[in-house]
Amino acid sequence: xxxxxxxxxxxxxxxxxxxxxxxxxxxxxxxxxxxxxxxxxxxxxxxxxxxxxxxxxxxxxxxxxxxxxxxxxxxxxxxxxxx
Numbered sequence: 095x096x097x098x099x100x101x102x103x104x105x106x107x108x109x110x111x112x113x114x115x116x117x118x119x120x121x122x123x124x125x126x127x128x129x130x131x132x133x134x135x136x137x138x139x140x141x142x143x144x145x146x147x148x149x150x151x152x153x154x155x156x157x158x159x160x161x162x163x164x165x166x167x168x169x170x171x172x173x174x175x176x177x
Contacts (some may be wrong), residue, residue, distance in 0.1 A: 095146070095171075095174065096171075097167060097168065097171045100146065100167045100170050100171045100174070101121055101163055101164065101167035103145065103146070104138070104142075104163050104166055104167055104170070105118075105119050105121070105163055107138065107141050107145075108125070108130070108134075108138060108163070111137070111141070112130065112134045112137060112138065113128055113129055113130070113134075115128075119163060120163075121162065121163045121164040121167070122162050122163075122164050123162060123163070124161055124162060125160075125161055125162060125163070125166075126157070126158075126161055132157065135155065135157055135160070138166075139155065142170055146170060146174065147174075148170055148173045148174055150169075150170075150173065
């Protein structure tokens with residue numbers, strides 16, 4: 095799966111299940127400013143593990159470093175490349 099596909103899956107999930115918004119989420123939009131919190135991150139990490147098969151250890155999770163879809167997608171895609 096390429097980076098764009100990962101990004102699209104994350105956007106679709108976060109818009110539909112987490113932020114429930116009518117306006118599209120841009121890849122570089124700050125998720126925290128959009129209403130993303132630690133519970134949102136936990137739900138998203140479960141989605142990533144269940145859907146994309148990528149496990150992210152707790153010690154690797156820093157909300158500020160995963161603050162946009164683009165950053166999150168790059169992080170996940172990098173993990174996918176290692177497996």
